[in-house]
Amino acid sequence: MRAIDIIYKKKRGEAHTREELEFWVKGICDGTIPDYQLTAWLMLVCMNGMNFEETAILTELFAKSGTILDLSDIADYILDKHSTGGVGDKISLILIPLMAACGGKIAKLSGRGLGHTGGTIDKLESISGFNTGLSIDEFKKQVKDIGCALASQTTDLAYADKKFYELRDVTGAVDCLPLIASSIISKKVASGANVIVLDVKCGDGAIVKTKAEAEELSNLMVEVAKRLNRSITAVISSMEEPLGHNIGNSLEIIESVEVLKGRGPKDLVDLTFELGAVLLTKSHIAENKEAAIELMKQRIKDGSALEKFRELIKCQNGDDSCIDDYSKLPQASIIKPYVAQKSGYLKRIKALEIALACKLLGAGREKKTDEIDYSVGIILNKKVGEKIEAGEKLLDICANDESKIALAENMLKNAFEIVEEPTKPEPLIYKIIG
């Protein structure tokens, strides 16, 4: 079998056999198939798709390309959560310690930024010393000892997805449903969880833009997971405006800590509770949604969720003093307000434009070898539905370079829609599947 024949086959829009996909994934993992051939194939998959059978096989091969963890000796229910990616989406940073504080065992494998969306691993690495590259033994031990771990795929888990993911990020191959499904579900299968909630983002700042596409992706992931003996629930949530106020790596750590201190913005808190309630009820920690939300509120109020985050940071060699003193996190040297040009009500904050402005400031990668600037980003001062006066601050730009501020400001010109009549934000949750 030759790599070029696999590429030609996808070019003709034909479906791959299991043997072909095995050859392909093995070649990518052992380096015998180079990045440029993978790039060509990824683009052909974006254009010509993959059927359900191919997607399920690719998912299985991704999962099997590394160790598949067995955490059944730790607890009957091992929880996990994954998002399809959004702007200002820092829920994992909050939910993982919160679930552990509620008595759950949660084992989370995360990724770096993908396309315009941020990645939990990049955010965590803005904490000085934080080790995201846990070995499998360390990952397991930590879940056993403190109830939670947050690691990247540098461990031997879903190794093939890591290779594909890095290239997809920089080659325009992100918004492809079968590739998203195999990427996410393989990591969920590999990390050994059996109670899984997926936050499927939908809207301007999401990888998938329409409700119809989000439903299609959700159904695909639920079915692929079923085929691999995993039960998952997909929560479709709005990503029309950024989640919370802070966008950017260290800025999102700060806002997550604020939520754990009981001072989080409503949309971020509500979605965290919605996803947490699925995990707590499915693992029988809480009897119903109301009891689950009450338990989460309690664990935030009594400080145990925040203490769990501290424990997680310490266990992974991070400097936990950033929880008490945000100046210990990377700081931008320039803070520049961006103001409204006219008065009215904020109808839209386009999450994509905000994300692209952050990327221009240096918060994300253009090439896979790029270094990111952990300190830069945007702090929104207003959310959709709020009244605004001309000249009032819409956001702060946090930057380290004047020339990048000019680029970001240019991008932000189209990010806000201000209207005369009062408006309301989109509902946060559209649908729950599975």
Ligand code: URA
């Ligand atoms: N998150 C992932 O892990 N993979 C994707 O493809 C998209 C979001």
